[in-house]
Amino acid sequence: MSVTDTTSSLSLNDILANSSIKTNTTTGGLAAATGAATGSQSLGKDAFLKLLVTQLKNQDPLSPQDNGAFVAQLAQFSSLEGITSLNTTVSSMASNFSSSQALQASSLVGHSVIAQTNIAQISDPTKGLTGSVTVPSSIADGTVTITDASGKVVRTLDLGSQPAGSASFKWDGNDSSGAVVPAGTYTFNASAPIGGTATALATYLPATVNSVTLSQTGGELTLNLAGLGPVGLSKVQTIGM
Structure with missing residues (x-):
């Protein structure tokens, strides 16, 4: 079949x-x-x-x-x-x-940080201010010029001879005549002759974190610093108390 x-x-x-x-x-x-x-x-x-x-x-x-x-x-x-x-x-x-x-961001609010900036908000000048500059190569001399909000030079600090790296400086809060400056916003411009040319140096100054902004796209944190505004977390050198 x-x-x-x-x-x-x-x-x-x-x-x-x-x-x-x-x-x-x-x-x-x-x-x-x-x-x-x-x-x-x-x-x-x-x-x-x-x-x-x-x-x-x-x-x-x-x-x-x-x-x-x-x-x-x-x-x-x-x-x-x-x-x-x-x-x-x-x-x-x-x-x-x-x-x-x-x-982590919430824990930064109210803390002092050292950030890459040339502007500092001084609330109590009698406490002075300690900052630093980045020296790309050894220098024989360097200066930090401090100006107030109106652009007037109030003090010039001498950095002296410095090797390549980070060089710290301290300002006592007084002007060139020895008087205590008023509270306010001050600008710090550091420079040094490198290769025969006056070269601007990056400055790192203290600031207080008022708030923190979280990126909605996965980017880095933005710290909102008192008197300075927003600064990326990558520009922060030190986080203190």
């Missing part, structure tokens, strides 16, 4: 029609089948496995699907699921990092 195969390869619509997943053929297709299985228009793990099992049940027994094709489908879905889980984990880590950053 000969056996005649009267079946043909089933299409995806045939598979879906014969499966337990009911769908409207007028709006049919994979999206509708997936929606019926998962309650949404995204293909989830359960819906994928149901479609795979249905495909196995409805394959032509005399011409079954290639095993390698099923393995490839499972591998692709496994990779996709792994990437989805990884995205979820990374998002969770980013959220935790933001929370930790906010906690």
Whole structure:
């Protein structure tokens, strides 16, 4: 007795029609089948496995699907699921990092920091001020010129001979005549002759943190310093009490 195969390869619509997943053929297709299985228009793990099992049940027994094709489908879905889980984990880590950053930022408020700036807010001149300058190469002489808010020079400090590196200076809060200056904002401009040319030097001065701004795009913290305004955390040299 000969056996005649009267079946043909089933299409995806045939598979879906014969499966337990009911769908409207007028709006049919994979999206509708997936929606019926998962309650949404995204293909989830359960819906994928149901479609795979249905495909196995409805394959032509005399011409079954290639095993390698099923393995490839499972591998692709496994990779996709792994990437989805990884995205979820990374998002969770980013959220935790933001929370930790906010906690650290709140602890900086009210503290004194040493930041790269040439402006300082002096509330009590009798306490003086200690700052530093960055010397790119050894110098025989250098100066720090202090001016008030009106641009008037109130004092010039001598740095003297300095090796390359960081050179500190101290101002007692007095002007050139020895009188205590009034409270206010002062500018410190450091310079030294390097290679026969007067060169400006970066200055680091103390300031108090009034508030902290968190970046919404993953950038660095911004410290809002008294009398100075916003300064990036990367420009802060020292954080004190």
